[in-house]
Amino acid sequence: MLQIDTWKRVLIWLVVAFGIVFAAPNLFYDRVERHNDAATAIEREGETEERTAALGAWPSWLPSTIINLGLDLRGGAHLLAEVQVEDVYDARLEALWPEVRDTLRPLRDSVGTIRLQDGTPGELRVTLGNPDGMGQALSAVRELAQPVASVASAGASDIEVSGEGDTLVVRLSEAEQRATDDRTLRQALEIIRRRIDEVGTREPTIQRQGEDRILIQVPGIGSAAELKDIIGTTAQLTFQPVVGRGVAESTDPGIGNEVVPALDDEGVFYELERAPVVTGEELVDAQPAFDQNGNPAVNFRFNAQGARAFGEYTAENIGNPFAIVLDNEVISAPVIQSHIPGGSGIITGQFTVEESTQLAVLLRAGALPAGLTFLEERTIGPELGQDSIEAGQIATMVAFALVLVFMFACYGLFGLFANIALIINVALLFGILSVIGATLTLPGIAGIVLTVGMAVDANVLIFERIREELKTARGPARAIERGYEKALSAIVDANITTIITAIILFAMGSGPVRGFALTLGFGIITSVFTAIFVTRLFVTMWFERTRPKTITV
Incomplete structure (x- = not known):
């Protein structure tokens, strides 16, 4: 029946x-979109008369979910970026130098003086005063090797150590380079996604292409230049010991040091130790704030590891300056007044409110592990x-x-x-x-x-x-x-x-x-x-x- x-x-x-x-709601797309944008803005930045009016464009008791329009329908920006993975190799080897130095110091009677050579990309070269101790040095440094953190390269070591006359050479192994490339691309993808999400854009397309490229498409953004401003800054934050300060760029900063310009004082340069005390990777939070004089600033907080390293350094260097370096520019170089055990602090400088907010967004999203080279950029107009x-x-x-x-x-x-x-x-x-x-x-x-x-x-x-x-x-x-x-x-x-x-x-x-x-x-x-x-x-x-x-x- x-x-x-x-x-x-x-x-x-x-x-x-x-x-x-x-x-x-899709039949009233513009009204619902204004309502949703106003609700997001009120939640993040507070209520204003204009936002309240936009919020009333659509009844709050009705569903307000709508279909997002893609780049080809809404207009927006398209970028194809190449990640400079070689930068990560050099940073890894630079960070390895303190361990190599500390490992060789007890062997000075056998290896003689230890001196770091500069200017060789992809290699860490250490000159030994006594070449006869090369065998002991090689054995000691090889003990620093760690297994490659990759299933595809199980059992391989992350570094290769060899000797060339009186020079000990440390390189990343091929297996470690492949694993590093993969980690770098994954980290860059995630950080780019977080940075774009922070500014409230809808449904971006962020995809890996090939071995070292990333495709980025963001609907609704004004131009490719605006998108590059959001993601193009690496936002690599480091806290480095200050060796000296001058008004001219030194041509010979010394072994293990580097010369970095000041952000706000044109013509002023700082000589810093290259190995940082703490990096932005240990940051867990960054928020825009104001300093004691009411000027825009950024509050930051480290994780347990970063807080411990930061606390130990400040306890041992009271009265000495240290530099806060952002993307190879010294934004502040305060003198340590006392022990800072809590792992938190404030970054001050000649910021505007917008600049401090943008800096907090970049730091909170995380530092890009390497620089980006934009191979292709395109803006699709809303028309x-x-x-x-x-x-x-x-x-x-x-x-x-x-x-x-x-x-x-x-x-x-x-x-x-x-x-x-x-x-x-x-x-x-x-x-x-x-x-x-x-x-x-x-x-x-x-x-x-x-x-x-x-x-x-x-x-x-x-x-x-x-x-x-x-x-x-x-x-x-x-x-x-x-x-x-x-x-x-x-x-x-x-x-x-x-x-x-x-x-x-x-x-x-x-x-x-x-x-x-x-x-x-x-x-x-x-x-x-x-x-x-x-x-x-x-x-x-x-x-x-x-x-x-x-x-x-």
Whole structure:
């Protein structure tokens, strides 16, 4: 008998209502977007009259989730950056020098004087006063080697130690370089993502390309230059001992030292020890603040390891200056007045409020492990994005209209039921995409157009099967019921293969391909639901009300 249980009817109507309610905010996109932006700004920076007015653009009791528009629809910035992984090799070897020095000091009777050589990229070269002690030196330094932190290079050592005459040479092993490259790219990806998220942009695309490149696409941002300002600064913060201060750049800072310019005093240079006391990697928090004179500053706090190192250094160097260095510029060089045990402090300088806020964002997001070289940069204007939206809308409406006309012309009243279900199908699809925060791109619109075309396939199978059953079944009710039953296997088989294809595209593809796969996959799910349940509910309600003796499909 053609019937649907009450609880099933209620459940179907609840799902339909869900789709309509959560898809509705997309019809008022600008208003809802202003409301969401104002809510975020109030949460982060406080309430103002303008933000309160924007917050009222959309009722707070209604859903405010909308589909994010991709770069090709909204406009924005596109960057292709190359990570200078070689910088990390040199930094690793520089950080290794204090350990090598401390290891060789007890062997001075055998190796003689120890002197660090400068100017050899990718190598740490140490000259020994007595070459006869090279064997002991090599054995001692090789004990500093650690296993490579990579499953692919299990058992390999991170450094290679060799001797060249009176010079001990330390290099990173090939296995360690590969592991370092991978870690550097992963860290850079995460830090870039955090920096972009900090400024509140929507749904950026940040992907690794090849061995040392990163693709960055951010919708809604003004220009590629603005995006570079956010992510291009490495924000490498170090606290280094001060050796001296002068008004001219020294050509010979001495072994293990470097000359760094002052940020605020033009022509002033500091001679610093190259090995830092603490680095920005030990930072756990940084917030914009004001110093005791009311000038903008940045409060910072170290983790336990950084706090311990910072506390020990300040306890042993009271009365001596130390430099706070950001991206190879001394932003402050205060004198240590007392022991600082808490691992927290304040960075002062000639900042504006915006500069202190931006510095806090960069430090909180973390330091990029290496510099970036921008190989490609492109700005997509909002006008081009608007043209794409209009073209996509026209394509969708034309496809939608043709499908509606075809279904009604071929199947009459049953085609009308299918058309109503098709509208509900699109609402469900937009509702799901809004709830999960999906990003809609031009290929995504193509997926929606394809979904509209495929949405009626299941109904065509059902209606054609009902036509066949009308020739043999006992009465129209039995024909409709058997039509749905016998068409179900074909519908499931056909759509499962399409969903598998969408899953593979989403897993293996990137960017626009994933956008197409997402809309196609969810479109198949909503299409099957509306064909099997919604149209059947419409047909059942119509049949219960009219009780026709014969039907025409």
